[in-house]
Amino acid sequence: MRLLLMLVPLFLLGGCNFFQAKSVPVSAPETLTAKAVMYNTKNEIVGEVAFQENEKGVELSAILNSLTPGEHGIHIHEVGKCERPTFESAGAHYNPTKKQHGIENPLGPHVGDLPNLVADKNGEVQLNFIAPQFTLKKGEKNSLFDADGSTVIVHEKADDYITDPSGNSGARIACGVIQ
Helix, strand or coil, X not given: CHHHHHHHHHHHHHHHHHCCCCCCCCCCCCCCEEEEEEEECCCCEEEXXXXXXXXXXXXXXXXXXXXXXXEECEEEECCCCCCCCCCHHHCCECCCCCCCCCCCCCCCCCCCECCCEEECCCCCEEEEEEECCCECCCCCCCECCCCCCCEXXXXXXXXXXXXXXXXXXXXXXXXXXCC
16 A cells, blocks of 8 residues: 555656657648848838748738838839849839739739838838738749849838839838848
8 A cells, every 4th residue: 555655646746758658759840931121221220021931821020110101012022132222123023923013903913012001100110911922932933032032122102002013102212132
């Protein structure tokens, strides 16, 4: 009986480890992530956009500052270059499907078309949304990691969501290479 009373606490403290012969390896798929550090035309950092692939698409999370208050267009552009002062080196909107610009355009949208962002009275923005139209998986037709890379561009004005090729969103005021 004493032996039994001594073994009970031992089993309670040892838990299930006494019955498991060896550890079981855990294997989970790697989460694909990327980020773009955003610079303005004066080469000052104005924030960061983070990308994380999930089952619904690519989640974008951004914290930006030093923007003019109000709405701004934001798009993925087709080339991974941010040469100041105009950021024209980023090319046009990312458009591997060869559609017209605008999420409200019946012949659109570009894969790189995104919802407008709104800077508060201090010029700050926090945003989080899912973009189902592209991927971070290399080798896919709609991958942001194609041969020449991709960028995130913030424009001076709101995107009107219909006018081809860029939604009348004005000059490029911030750029970040997606890495």
